[in-house]
Amino acid sequence: MSDSKTAAWQRIEGSPRESLTALFGGDENRVERLSGRIGWGAGEDAAGIRFDWSKTHLTDDLLGAFEELAQASDFEARRAALFAGEAINVTEGRAAEHTAQRGSGSEASVEEAQALLARMQMLVEAIREGALGDVNHLIHIGIGGSALGPALAIDALTRDLSYVDCHVVSNIDGVALEQAFATCDPATTLVAVASKTFTTIETLTNADSAMRWLSENGVSDPHGRVIALTANPEGAVEWGVDETRVLPFMESVGGRYSLWSSIGFPVALAAGWDEFAAMLEGAAAVDAHFRDTDGRDNLCLRAAFADQYYARVRGCQTRAVFAYDERLSLFPDYLQQLEMESNGKRVTSAGEPVDGPTAPITWGGVGTDAQHAVFQLLHQGTHLVPVDFIASIAPGDALDPAHHRILLTNCFAQGAALMAGGNMSADGKDPARQFPGDRPSATMLCDDLDAATLGALIAFHEHRTFANAVLMGINPFDQFGVELGKKMAKDIDGGDAEFDASTTALLAASGLG
Ligand code: F6P
Numbered sequence: 001m002s003d004s005k006t007a008a009w010q011r012i013e014g015s016p017r018e019s020l021t022a023l024f025g026g027d028e029n030r031v032e033r034l035s036g037r038i039g040w041g042a043g044e045d046a047a048g049i050r051f052d053w054s055k056t057h058l059t060d061d062l063l064g065a066f067e068e069l070a071q072a073s074d075f076e077a078r079r080a081a082l083f084a085g086e087a088i089n090v091t092e093g094r095a096a097e098h099t100a101q102r103g104s105g106s107e108a109s110v111e112e113a114q115a116l117l118a119r120m121q122m123l124v125e126a127i128r129e130g131a132l133g134d135v136n137h138l139i140h141i142g143i144g145g146s147a148l149g150p151a152l153a154i155d156a157l158t159r160d161l162s163y164v165d166c167h168v169v170s171n172i173d174g175v176a177l178e179q180a181f182a183t184c185d186p187a188t189t190l191v192a193v194a195s196k197t198f199t200t201i202e203t204l205t206n207a208d209s210a211m212r213w214l215s216e217n218g219v220s221d222p223h224g225r226v227i228a229l230t231a232n233p234e235g236a237v238e239w240g241v242d243e244t245r246v247l248p249f250m251e252s253v254g255g256r257y258s259l260w261s262s263i264g265f266p267v268a269l270a271a272g273w274d275e276f277a278a279m280l281e282g283a284a285a286v287d288a289h290f291r292d293t294d295g296r297d298n299l300c301l302r303a304a305f306a307d308q309y310y311a312r313v314r315g316c317q318t319r320a321v322f323a324y325d326e327r328l329s330l331f332p333d334y335l336q337q338l339e340m341e342s343n344g345k346r347v348t349s350a351g352e353p354v355d356g357p358t359a360p361i362t363w364g365g366v367g368t369d370a371q372h373a374v375f376q377l378l379h380q381g382t383h384l385v386p387v388d389f390i391a392s393i394a395p396g397d398a399l400d401p402a403h404h405r406i407l408l409t410n411c412f413a414q415g416a417a418l419m420a421g422g423n424m425s426a427d428g429k430d431p432a433r434q435f436p437g438d439r440p441s442a443t444m445l446c447d448d449l450d451a452a453t454l455g456a457l458i459a460f461h462e463h464r465t466f467a468n469a470v471l472m473g474i475n476p477f478d479q480f481g482v483e484l485g486k487k488m489a490k491d492i493d494g495g496d497a498e499f500d501a502s503t504t505a506l507l508a509a510s511g512l513g
Pocket of ligand 1: 143144145146194195196197198199200203255256341479482
């Protein structure tokens with residue numbers, strides 16, 4: 001670690017520790033100073049998200065020390081390199097150009113991304129106008145970054161109205177695909193095969209089975225019902241997709257950052273092009289904020305300051321996110337890949353061992369359900385877990401307003417209770433009924449949960465993840481950690497590799513040895 005980073009960490013670690021209630025008590029402007037807003041649109045269409053980090057232990061002193069750490073980590077130069085499309089994914093020698101999909105990046109990449117999106121829009125609109133006959137169902141086959149984003153966005157944006165009945169199938173366990181088959185009419189089903197590499201075994205096996213299902217159910221040209229979403233168009237054509245139905249995307253868009261590319265095709269088809277475009281616009285507003293705002297005022301960087309503080313100084317091994325919005329039920333799953341596949345690393349970009357913990361384990365759920373399941377541990381357990389709350393001021397339902405009022409009051413009450421603690425015993429002496437408090441949380445309060453807001457929320461977490469990586473000195477854009485297990489599965493399938501005694505016995509017991 002450089003001397004300047006060491007000095008910044010020493011200042012962070014030595015910064016005075018006060019309880020959250022003490023921090024609020026001594027500072028009437030704390031909420032204002034530790035809250036910020038990212039907005040978009042104008043006039044009646046103005047909307048945004050309020051980011052309140054005041055219930056974390058960040059202080060002016062800590063923020064100053066973290067700004068020193070950011071400077072010592074070359075944050076501004078790394079951020080400029082990200083947006084310039086430089087090859088910041090050093091282990092794979094390529095750029096990370098998901099922001100180009102939203103209009104921020106090198107001129108050539110933005111142009112290329114826009115041309116590819118225009119091609120996708122044409123196909124989406126042609127399908128909606130009947131170019132491929134009646135389309136009532138879409139089976140979207142992909143895994144990891146080729147599935148989690150579409151699944152989240154479809155679930156969040158098409159609960160009221162969907163042009164097609166969508167099924168996102170990722171697992172190689174045939175149960176998942178059979179379940180989709182059971183509710184789709186083969187004559188009116190399209191299959192989207194989503195794979196950046198077009199080599200992923202789960203996706204190609206599921207795609208082959210989908211072709212067999214179509215063919216066995218009277219579809220004469222099953223491959224003619226496929227749209228391929230990939231950065232390997234040749235691979236898709238070789239597999240059997242007509243090139244007019246291949247929607248390519250740029251190699252420099254990473255799998256877990258690919259929702260904004262043709263991987264978002266099912267979202268555009270199900271929710272409509274305008275909704276997909278709104279998602280890009282919301283993300284673009286966050287890109288502009290992240291690109292143009294410095295120091296603690298940069299809300300993505302500020303969130304990363306808190307993340308680093310809890311992981312390294314307070315020893316928190318996990319971070320939890322609870323969406324008080326049914327439409328964001330899949331958000332924790334999405335964040336798990338984004339954060340853990342990006343920053344779950346043990347060496348720096350230079351290949352040196354990292355000298356502290358990297359990504360905490362991301363977990364979470366939906367409020368208020370989670371309150372009746374896991375909040376016991378958050379309030380009284382022995383782990384300190386920083387919590388993020390996400391909620392929308394506008395309700396997603398049209399029922400009695402009591403529903404949304406109770407939802408929001410519960411969300412805010414949890415943050416308040418975690419911070420303040422309390423004593424619920426009649427005589428004040430029962431330890432089982434005491435709440436220590438001083439447990440941190442942050443709140444993201446959206447004006448409304450629409451497509452632009454979803455795009456903004458996802459982009460906020462992408463940049464927060466990147467900022468964390470810069471502060472730790474690691475490359476968030478590779479994922480070699482998934483490769484060894486894949487290779488071993490192939491070796492087992494190949495039949496001639498030797499394994500440990502336990503694995504050999506498991507294979508024999510399953511009839512595979
Ligand atoms: O195995 C991990 C991974 O490479 C992810 O990073 C990626 O999102 C997923 O597999 C799917 O890969 P592909 O889109 O190439 O099928």
